[in-house]
Amino acid sequence: MKKIVLRLDYCIGCRSCEAACRSRFKNEARIRLAEVNATTLLAQGCRHCEEPLCAAACPFQVIVKNPETGVVRKSDFHCVGCRSCSLACPFGVIPAALQRHMSQKCTLCDDRPEGPRCVATCPTGALQFVEDVEAPLHGTGVRYAARSTTWRRP
Amino acid sequence: MANSELRAKRTTCPFCLNGCTSAVAFNGYQYRMEYPTDAKVNKGRLCPRGNSASIVIDHPQRLAYPLLDGKPIDWLRAEALVREWLGQVKPAEVGLVYSRGRSLDEVRRLHGLARELGTTYLACGHIEPENSFNYRLEGVKDATLEQVEQAKAMLLVGDVFSTSPVASWRMLDARYADRKNRLVVIDSLRTRQAGFAHVFVQTGVGAEPWALVALAGLIDRKLGVDVDGCCQRAGVKRQQLEQAAALLAPGVPGFVGSAMHPGRVSHPAFHSLASQLVALAAGKPFVGFRETALPPGAMSFAVLRQAIADGKVRLLFWTGGLFPYSYANLLPELGKVDHRIATSIFVPDPAVPGLVLPMTAELERGSKGGSYWGPIERNALASPLSGSREFSTVLSWFGRAAEVPEAKPKSVSAAEVLAMAQKAVGVKRPEGLLLVGEKKAIGLRGFYDREETVLLNPADAKQLEAENGRFLVLATAAGELGFVAHVSDQVPEGVLAIGANVHRNRALLPLSTDELTGDVTVTPASVKVKRAVRVPVTAAENPSVFA
Numbered sequence: 001m002k003k004i005v006l007r008l009d010y011c012i013g014c015r016s017c018e019a020a021c022r023s024r025f026k027n028e029a030r031i032r033l034a035e036v037n038a039t040t041l042l043a044q045g046c047r048h049c050e051e052p053l054c055a056a057a058c059p060f061q062v063i064v065k066n067p068e069t070g071v072v073r074k075s076d077f078h079c080v081g082c083r084s085c086s087l088a089c090p091f092g093v094i095p096a097a098l099q100r101h102m103s104q105k106c107t108l109c110d111d112r113p114e115g116p117r118c119v120a121t122c123p124t125g126a127l128q129f130v131e132d133v134e135a136p137l138h139g140t141g142v143r144y145a146a147r148s149t150t151w152r153r154p
Numbered sequence: 155m156a157n158s159e160l161r162a163k164r165t166t167c168p169f170c171l172n173g174c175t176s177a178v179a180f181n182g183y184q185y186r187m188e189y190p191t192d193a194k195v196n197k198g199r200l201c202p203r204g205n206s207a208s209i210v211i212d213h214p215q216r217l218a219y220p221l222l223d224g225k226p227i228d229w230l231r232a233e234a235l236v237r238e239w240l241g242q243v244k245p246a247e248v249g250l251v252y253s254r255g256r257s258l259d260e261v262r263r264l265h266g267l268a269r270e271l272g273t274t275y276l277a278c279g280h281i282e283p284e285n286s287f288n289y290r291l292e293g294v295k296d297a298t299l300e301q302v303e304q305a306k307a308m309l310l311v312g313d314v315f316s317t318s319p320v321a322s323w324r325m326l327d328a329r330y331a332d333r334k335n336r337l338v339v340i341d342s343l344r345t346r347q348a349g350f351a352h353v354f355v356q357t358g359v360g361a362e363p364w365a366l367v368a369l370a371g372l373i374d375r376k377l378g379v380d381v382d383g384c385c386q387r388a389g390v391k392r393q394q395l396e397q398a399a400a401l402l403a404p405g406v407p408g409f410v411g412s413a414m415h416p417g418r419v420s421h422p423a424f425h426s427l428a429s430q431l432v433a434l435a436a437g438k439p440f441v442g443f444r445e446t447a448l449p450p451g452a453m454s455f456a457v458l459r460q461a462i463a464d465g466k467v468r469l470l471f472w473t474g475g476l477f478p479y480s481y482a483n484l485l486p487e488l489g490k491v492d493h494r495i496a497t498s499i500f501v502p503d504p505a506v507p508g509l510v511l512p513m514t515a516e517l518e519r520g521s522k523g524g525s526y527w528g529p530i531e532r533n534a535l536a537s538p539l540s541g542s543r544e545f546s547t548v549l550s551w552f553g554r555a556a557e558v559p560e561a562k563p564k565s566v567s568a569a570e571v572l573a574m575a576q577k578a579v580g581v582k583r584p585e586g587l588l589l590v591g592e593k594k595a596i597g598l599r600g601f602y603d604r605e606e607t608v609l610l611n612p613a614d615a616k617q618l619e620a621e622n623g624r625f626l627v628l629a630t631a632a633g634e635l636g637f638v639a640h641v642s643d644q645v646p647e648g649v650l651a652i653g654a655n656v657h658r659n660r661a662l663l664p665l666s667t668d669e670l671t672g673d674v675t676v677t678p679a680s681v682k683v684k685r686a687v688r689v690p691v692t693a694a695e696n697p698s699v700f701a
Contacts, residue, residue, distance in 0.1 A: 010326055013346040014319040015595040019202035019602055023187055023209060027601060035642075041346065120189035121200045123319040124326050 001070030002129050004108070004119060006043050010126035013041035017118035017127055024117055028099045030106040031118050043127060044093050045118070046106035048072045054105070057088030063105070074105045162188040166523075166530045168516040169203035170445045172318045173525030176200060178208050178517070178535045185211050185536065195299070195527065201319035202595045202602060210499075210515055211536045215599050217501045217512035218541030224505030229543070235509060236551045239469055239493040248552075249275035249458060249467035249491070253474030254282075254446040255499070255513075257521035257532075259557060260545050261449060264473070267555035268452060275467050277451040277458040279478050281665070281674050283414035284317075286422035287442030288450060288563040291430035291571065297409040297439035299527045303328060307401050307408035309338045309369075309438075311362060311429045315347040316593035317413040317443040321526070325411075326350065336401040340365050342418065343592065343651060344644050353398050357388045359588050359649055359678050360420030364388035365395065366428035367575050372399035374435035377572065384575070404437040413443040416654045416676040417591025417663040423671045424578055427571045434568060441526050449560035456667055456674045462487050469493040471552065473513075473545065479506050480657040481665050481676075482632045497548065500599060503657075511548055514538040574670055581669050587614070589630055589681035590645075591654025591663055605653030608637035614648065615641040618683055627684045628652075632664035634684060650681055 018029045031045040048065075052072045055063040062078045063085060065071070074085070079102040086096040086103055094103050109116040115129040162179035175193030179186050185208035189198035210216075220232035227235075240248070250268055252261050268276040278285065302321075305328045315322040329337045329350060339351035340362055348354045357365045365388035371379025372395055385392045402408065412429035419425045426442065433440040451458075461467050470491045476498050478484055488494065494508030499515045517535045524530065538544070549555045595603045608626060610618070620626055620639040627636050628650065637652060645651045652659045654676075663676045 009330065010323075012315045012319060012322055012326075012350075014201055014315070014322075015602075016199075016201050016205060016319060019205040019595065020187065020200070022602060023205045114189075114191075117187070117189070120191075120198055121187075121205060123196075123199045123201055124323040125199070 001048070002108075002115070002131055003048065004045055004116060005128050005130055007126045007128065008042075010124040011041055011043065012124055012126075014123055016121045016123055017043050020117040020121040024109070025104070028104045030104050032093070032095070043118070044091065046072065046093050047091060048106075048108065053088040053090060054085035054094060057084040059084060069110070071108050071110055072105070073107055073110070074103070076102055079103060162190070163533065163535045164190065165517065165533045165535050166525070167200065167204045167207065168532060169201075169206075170318045171443075171447060171525045172196070172321045173527055173530045174200060174204055174320050176204055176207050176535075178211070180536070184208075195525075196320045199320050199323065204320070206596060206598050206602070207517055207535065209598060209601055211517055211539075213500065213599065213601075215501050215503075216515075216539055216542075217498050217510065218539060219512065221502070221505070221510040223507055232509060232511060233551055236495060236548075239495075240552065243468040243492070245271040246273050247466065247468040248273045249277075249462065249470040250451075251277050251279035251455070251458065251470065251472045251478075252448065252451070253279040253472070253477060254448065255474040255516060256448070256545070257516075258449070258523050258560070259521060262557040262560055263546070263549060263555040265452075265558040265560060267549060267552055269558055270553045270555065274452050275458055275461060277453050277455045278448050279455055279472060279474065280446065280448045281455055281478065281676065282416050282445075283419045283422035283425070283675050284442070284444035284446075285448065286414065286426040286673065286675075287412075287444055287447070289423045289426050290563050290565050291427055291434055292565055292567050294430045294433050295439045297411075297441045297526075299324070301407070301409055301439055302441075305408040306332070306335045307338075307403075307406040307438075308336070309340070309398070309402055309408070309410045309432060309436075310347060310413075311340045311366065311411070311425075312413040312418065313341060313343070313345045313347055313415060313593055314411045314413045314443045316345065317415070317445065318526075321443065322347075338398045338401055340369075340398075342646070343590070343649075344646075345592075353394065353401065355390050355394050355398060356646065357390055359590055359646075360418070360583070361388040362419070363421060363424045363428035363575070363578070365390050366425075366432050367572070368392075369395050369399055369402075370428070370431040370435040372396055373402060373404070373432065377435065377568070379572070387579070402432070402436045402438070404435075408436075409433075409439050409441060410436070411441045411443055415591050415593045416660065417589065417678055418654075419675075420583070420677050421578055421581070421668055421670050422675050423668065423673060424571075424574050427566055427574065431568060431571050443526070447524060450564070451561075454673060456672050459484075459487060459674060462491060465490050467491055470495070472496040476502055476506065477657075477660070480660045481663075482661050483664050497545070499542070512539070512542040513548075514542045514544055518542075519544065577670055584678060584680040586680050587682065588649050588678045589628065589662065590649055590651050590678045591659070591676065592651040594653040594655060597653065597656030603653070605656050605659055606636075606638055607640045607653070609640050609642045609645045609651040611645050611647045611649065612641050612643060614650070615639065620683070628662060629682045629684045630662050630664055630679045632662055632679075635659070635662045
C-alpha cells in the first residue's frame with residue numbers, strides 16, 4: 001500500500017500540510033507538526049498501521065482497516081467520541097480534543113484520486129506518497145533515529 | 155490531469171509574489187482547493203496562505219453590506235453619503251490611500267482620480283517594511299527562476315522561507331544538488347531556515363544591515379567599508395563574515411534574496427539597500443521576497459500622516475487592507491478627519507468609525523500584475539460575493555479616474571548606501587526587552603492559527619518565571635495584550651517574538667518613523683512584561699502550544 005513519508009531534509013515547517021487538511025476538513029487538521037527543536041519539525045500523521053491499535057480499542061468497531069487499500073478509516077456517523085482511539089494510538093496522531101463531538105482521523109484523502117492533499121501542497125516536496133517498497137529508499141527511520149536535538153544538516 | 159482539476163478554475167495566487175498557480179473547484183456546495191501539477195512555477199504546491207483561497211471566498215466573516223460606524227446600511231444610502239461628504243469638502247482636501255489588495259491597474263486609476271480632483275494627498279498606505287524593496291540600488295539585476303535553480307552560492311537575509319514557502323523548494327533543490335553548493339543565512343532569529351544554512355550569521359535585532367555592509371566590504375575591498383566597526387554594530391564575528399564572503403565570491407553562480415517582516419527591521423530602506431549592496435559587490439542577481447508590491451504615491455505616507463494630524467485632510471478614502479486601522483497609535487490622528495471611507499472584504503473587528511464598503515476579494519476579479527519571475531495575470535475564481543461591489547463602481551462616485559502611469563521606484567547609488575550607514579550610527583536603539591514580529595502560519599481570522607503565543611529564550615523564561623503555557627501580559631507604547639509563553643532557543647536572549655500576521659498582534663507593534671528616510675514603518679519595540687500569572691490553558695484554546 002502507499003504511505004505518506006517525510007523527507008526530513010526538505011521540511012521547512014511552513015505548516016502547509018496542516019493548512020491543506022484544515023482547508024478540506026473545515027478547520028479540522030488530521031496532520032500536525034511536532035516541534036523537535038527550534039529548527040526541526042516533524043509532520044505527524046496517521047501511519048495506517050498493519051494492526052491498528054485504534055481499531056482494536058474502538059468499542060463500537062467504527063474504525064476499520066480496508067484490506068485492499070490498507071487505509072484505516074473511521075466512520076464519522078457511528079463515532080460516539082469516547083476517545084479510546086486517541087488513547088490507544090502509540091504515535092499520538094489522533095487528537096484527544098474532539099471536533100464536532102468526534103475524534104479526527106486521517107483517511108489519506110481517499111476521496112481524491114491523486115492522493116493526499118498534504119502531499120500535493122507540500123511546498124518543498126518533503127512529504128511524499130510512495131509505495132511501501134519505495135519507502136526504505138528514503139531512509140526515514142534512519143534519519144529520524146540519527147537526528148538528536150544537536151543534529152545538524154550535512 | 156484528474157477530473158476534479160478539469161472542473162477547477164485557475165488563477166495566480168494573490169498572497170505573495172511567487173506567482174503560484176492556484177485552482178479552486180466548486181461542487182455546488184463548497185469551494186475546494188485543487189493542486190494542478192502542470193503549473194510551471196509551483197507544480198501545484200501551495201503554502202498555508204495559498205490554501206486559504208477557498209476559505210476567503212466563503213469565509214463566514216466576509217463583509218456583505220456597507221457599515222456606517224459599525225452599523226449596517228444599504229448601498230443607496232452609502233452612495234448618497236459619499237456624494238454628500240464630497241460636496242462638503244474641497245477636492246484638494248480629499249486624501250487617497252491605497253494598500254495591499256489593490257491591483258496595479260486600480261492604483262493607476264487612483265492616481266488618475268487624484269489628478270482629476272487636484273489633490274496631492276495620495277499615498278501608499280502599505281507601511282510594511284517589505285515596501286522598502288521599492289528602493290533599488292543602481293546596477294543590481296533581478297534574479298530569474300533559472301538562476302535560482304542553478305545557484306551554487308546563495309545568501310538569504312531575513313526569513314525568506316516564511317515569506318514565500320513555495321519559492322524555497324527551488325533553493326533547497328539547489329542546496330542539495332551538489333555537496334559543494336552553499337547557503338548563507340543572515341538573520342536576527344534562529345528560524346527554521348537557519349537550520350538549512352552552511353553559514354548562519356545571527357545578528358542583533360534590527361542590526362542585519364551592518365552585517366550586510368561589512369560583508370559587501372569584505373567581498374569588494376574597493377568599497378572602503380569599516381568592516382570591524384560594522385561587525386561590532388551588528389554583533390557578529392568578523393571570521394563568520396569572512397567565511398561567508400569567501401563562499402559568495404564573484405564568479406560563483408548564485409543569488410541574493412532578502413525578506414523583511416513587520417517588527418523585525420529597524421531601518422527597512424537601509425536593510426533593503428544593504429542586501430542589494432552585497433548582490434552588487436558579489437556580482438549576483440537579487441530578489442526582494444515580499445507579499446505585495448505597490449508603487450509609491452504622490453507623497454510618502456509620513457507626509458500624509460502629518461497632513462492628517464494638522465487637520466488638512468477633511469475626507470479620507472482608504473482602500474485596500476484595513477491594516478492601518480489596527481495600529482493603535484494611528485487612530486487618534488485619523489479622528490481629526492471629518493469623513494472617513496474605507497474598503498474591506500472582512501467585517502472589521504473591532505468596528506471601524508466612518509463608512510466601510512465591502513469589496514470583491516482578489517480571487518473574485520481578474521487583474522494583471524507582476525511576480526518575482528515576470529508578469530502574471532489573474533482570473534476570477536468565483537463570482538463576486540452578493541453585497542460586495544467592484545472597486546471601479548465606488549471610484550466612479552468620486553469622479554473620473556483615467557489610468558495614469560505610476561511613479562518609478564527610487565534609485566539609489568552605492569555611495570548613498572554607505573552614507574546611510576554613516577548616518578545610522580547616530581540613531582538611538584530601543585532599550586531593554588525587545589518585541590519583534592515573526593512570520594508564522596497565517597491567522598486568517600483565527601481559522602488556522604490564533605497566534606496567541608509569544609516565543610521567549612530559556613534564559614528570559616527563567617528570569618520571568620515563565621515556563622511553557624504561562625500567561626504573560628506584554629505592554630508596549632501601543633498598548634497591552636495577553637499571550638501564552640512558548641520557550642524556544644529560536645529567539646536570542648532579551649527578545650520576545652510574536653506572530654505578525656494577525657491584526658490582534660499588530661496592534662502591539664507601534665508605528666515609528668525611520669530616521670534615515672522619513673518613512674513610516676513598524677520596527678522592534680521596547681516591551682515590558684507586566685504580569686505573569688498562571689491561567690488554565692487547554693489544547694482546544696491554544697492548539698499551537700500543544701501541537
